[in-house]
Amino acid sequence: MKLLALLTPLLLVTLTGCSSTQVVIDYNPRADFSRYERYTISDNSGADQLISPFIVENVKESLQRQLKAGLYTLVDTEGNADFLVRYYIAEAAETIDKSPRLGLGFGSFGGNFGISTSVGVPLGKDKINRNIQIIIDLLNPADKKLTWRGSLVIELDDLDLKVNANTIERAVTEIWSEFPPA
Secondary structure (H helix, E strand, O other): OHHHHHHHHHHHHHHHHHOOOOOEEEEOOOOOHHHOOEEEEOOOOEEOOOOOHHHHHHHHHHHHHHHHHOOOEEOOOHHHOOEEEEEEEEEOOOEEEOOOOEEEEEEEEOOEEEEEEEEOOOOOOOEEEEEEEEEEEEEOOOOOOEEEEEEEEEEEOOOOHHHHHHHHHHHHHHHHOOOOOO
């Protein structure tokens, strides 16, 4: 029983850590992010050719909502901006969800301890998960050098566009929550 109490939290932490991707950030440590108040969207923003224009628009709108919530002001020209915002959406590696799955079980009864396993049998076709990477860059308007970058890989649902919009909103929010760097 004590072994079970020790293994269960370890197993949960291990499985949880494998289930999602994390935001990756990088930045110029010499950049003064406290001076960032006004921005403009870079003309170099966009996506790979295979990315739907609706996904691109969802990312742009989500990013602008995050900037507005952070009290940043959109300006018309780069000359009036403290920083440029560039976003890019790239196809990430597709993953194939192949069954069968393996299940593990632990248990004890009357002082005895047991372990069991099970294997799932595929009843349908393999599911191909389409992944995209959302990259958000902040640039110095004077020299166009990168000052901050955040990115995240997310999985899209080809059958439900509302789910995709919510997933994109959560992803952009998660990326933007890492700015400014601590």
